[in-house]
Amino acid sequence: METYPITVGGVTRHVPLIEPLPGRRIPLVEFLGDPEFTRAAAEALRPLVPKEAEILFTTETSPIPLTHVLAEALGLPYVVARRRRRPYMEDPIIQEVQTLTLGVGEVLWLDRRFAEKLLNQRVVLVSDVVASGETMKAMEKMVLRAGGHVVARLAVFRQGTPGLAVDTVAELPVL
Numbered sequence: 296m297e298t299y300p301i302t303v304g305g306v307t308r309h310v311p312l313i314e315p316l317p318g319r320r321i322p323l324v325e326f327l328g329d330p331e332f333t334r335a336a337a338e339a340l341r342p343l344v345p346k347e348a349e350i351l352f353t354t355e356t357s358p359i360p361l362t363h364v365l366a367e368a369l370g371l372p373y374v375v376a377r378r379r380r381r382p383y384m385e386d387p388i389i390q391e392v393q394t395l396t397l398g399v400g401e402v403l404w405l406d407r408r409f410a411e412k413l414l415n416q417r418v419v420l421v422s423d424v425v426a427s428g429e430t431m432k433a434m435e436k437m438v439l440r441a442g443g444h445v446v447a448r449l450a451v452f453r454q455g456t457p458g459l460a461v462d463t464v465a466e467l468p469v470l
C-alpha cells in the first residue's frame with residue numbers, strides 16, 4: 296500500500312493514499328486509535344478556539360477523539376452529529392451534506408436532546424479535514440437550526456480550497 300507522510304504538532308504519520316474518486320488520490324487522515332497523533336492535533340487547534348466558546352460540535356467518526364481531547368483540555372462540553380439514524384433518536388435535526396470528497400453522499404443526524412445543548416450557545420465547529428467545506432456548511436446549518444451561534448470553524452487539515460472560511464493548522468495535498 297502506498298503511503299504519504301502527514302505531520303501535525305511535530306508528530307508524523309505515514310497514512311494510506313486512497314483514491315475515493317478516479318484520478319484523485321488523498322492521504323487518509325485517521326485519529327481513531329492514535330492518542331499521540333490526536334493529542335498533537337488537539338494541542339495545535341487549541342489556540343484557535345475563541346475565549347468565548349461554550350461548546351464544541353463535531354461529526355462521526357475520526358474527529359470524535361480529536362474533539363474529545365480538545366474539549367477536555369478546554370473544560371468544555373461537546374456534541375456529535377451522527378452519520379446514521381439511530382432508532383432511539385427523537386425529533387432529530389436531519390441535514391444533507393453535498394460532499395463527495397470521500398465518494399459518498401451523506402446525511403447528518405442530531406438527536407433533539409443534543410441539539411438542545413446548542414441552543415443560545417457560542418459553538419465551535421471541529422473537523423479533521425476540510426476539503427470542499429460542505430460538511431462544515433452542513434454542520435453550521437445544524438447549529439443554526441438548533442438555535443446556536445457559530446463562533447469558529449476549525450479543522451486540523453485543509454485540502455484544496457474550501458467554499459467557506461475555516462481555520463486550519465496543516466495542509467494535505469491532492470495527488
Ligand SMILES: Nc1ncnc2[nH]cnc12
Pocket residue numbers: 321322323324325396397423424425426454467
Ligand atoms: N483526507 C481525508 N481523510 C479523512 N477524512 C477525510 N474527509 C475528507 N477528506 C479526508
